[in-house]
Amino acid sequence: MTLTVSFRKTPKTGMAAAIATVRKDRLSPQADILDKDTGGLLRHVLKNQKIFTGKPGQVLSITAPKDSAYRRIVLLGLGEDDTPAAFETAGGKLAGALKGTGIDSAVLFAPDAVAGAHLALGFKLRGYEFLKYKSPPGKDAPPVIRLERLDVVTPDSAKAARLFEPLDAAADGVLFARDLVNEPPNELYPESFAERLKSELQPLGVEVEIIDERKMQKLGFGAHLAVGKGSERPPRVVILRWRGKKAKKPAAFVGKGITFDTGGISIKPAAQMDEMKMDMGGAAAVAGLMRSLAARKAKADVVGVVALAENMPSGAAYRPGDILKSFSGKTIEVLNTDAEGRLVLCDALSYVQKTYDPAVVVDLATLTGAIMVALGHEYCGVFVNDDAVWDGMNKAAKESGEKLWRMPLDEAYRKEMESGVADLKNLGSLGRYGGACSAAGFLEHFIDKGRPWAHMDIAGTAWVNSDRPLGPKHATGFGVRVLDRLVADLYEG
Secondary structure: OOOEEEEEEOOOHHHHHEEEEEOOEEEOOHHHHHHHHHHOOHHHHHOOOOOOOOOOOOOEEEEEEOOOOOOEEEEEEOOOOOOOOHHHHHHHHHHHHHHHOOOOOEEEEEEOOHHHHOOOHHHHHOOOOOOOOOOOOOOOOOOOOOOOOOEEEOHHHHHHHHHHHHHHHHHHHHHHHHHHHHHHHHHHHHHHHHHHHHHHHHOOOEEEOOOOHHHHHOOOOOHHHHHHHOOOOEEEEEEEEEOOOOOOOOEEEEEEEEEEEEOOOOOOOOHHHHHHHHHHHHHHHHHHHHHHHHHHOOOEEEEEEEEEEEOOOOOOOOOOOEEEEEOOOOEOOOOOOOOOOOHHHHHHHHHHHHHOOOEEEEEEEOOOOOHHHHHHHOOOOEEOOOHHHHHHHHHHHHHHOOOOEEEEHHHHHHHHOOOOOOOEOOOOOOOOOOHHHHHHHHHOOOOOOOOOOOEOOOOOOOOOOOOOEOOOEEEEEOHHHHHHHHHHHHOOO
């Protein structure tokens, strides 16, 4: 169900709930209007209870008076933090609190345009649900009521609407990425993933080229093709292009898209293997980014590469001990078939550099468990060879709220990935120790000298097992917002 967000100077009648924003124990000026309309009810409630103190994101729901225009009145705490991130978190917590309450429409009294836009963004992100495969309730079951409309009332509604427009586009990209990651692997596999991108992004103006396994073979995607050999579902590469302006060189984003990862012959333990449908989180983030750029008509030239395969064990699967020839011509000794993401990425990285000569290359991948050991689910580890690119990413992270942490690139990690029988090997010699760093060192072998490049290991941030302020558990759509912000800051204008 789609949430409709609008911005108004005055509230519209017929809404189920009214939401008043509170800073500590003080009503915001807009909420003061609601207090007067209810005969001072809000101030009375604030004065005569101690549970609700107006802390950021705190929510208190009360029954409206019988002569009120609303059924419920909700107090939303904002605290004293005026940052966009704080407003987004508060909006997200509000959406979480309203789920399952039977409220289908609400008016939110925001203190100003900035607060209104970012409260709405947080509300939209947290209000996401993946219900595609849920059966509708039976005829005797009570109807499921979800919030379908949010009207934000603020003095400068036109400004709030302008501020929300690009935020809304980014949110659409995030929700698209979440949908892709949440899909089951029997429905979303390389071919269906590619066709879905074509059907959903092409009408928005994104150029879509699908490279099938025959053309991949002709072009020399030897490492990528090897990963998909064990599956009956052949690999695909999808090239996405958004031409929002003419540029000497485009920015390029590459996403790992393992639609299901059993580990192959080096098979994973059975426990939680179902979560390995999320191993295409990097590809989903690139797709979501391209959707957001198209939705807001970004003035940028951007190439997205989505590298898709399914890693399965079978008599045709690639094996430990195999030596592969990559697109770059470098040979790779396979030591573990569960280190497959880097094999898919290395061919895509080589291809995008040779074909498009991009100004910058950023890849995203749910690549290593080691990055989760280091950073948990809070931060994405970023390996970057250019300080200016890192400065831009760090700024974009602070603006978007998607946390990045710079990790080391070092010649020692590059050297660790050299093989005695081939040019490279796909697993470091230290096992889990420094595994995220050695994986980045492997990828660095496929980056042209002097090419600005960043590798984002999103293994800990693409999927979570508990609700967060800005989203429910499971797929997060991580990477879309920070990269949308990066494009806006560095490659537009």
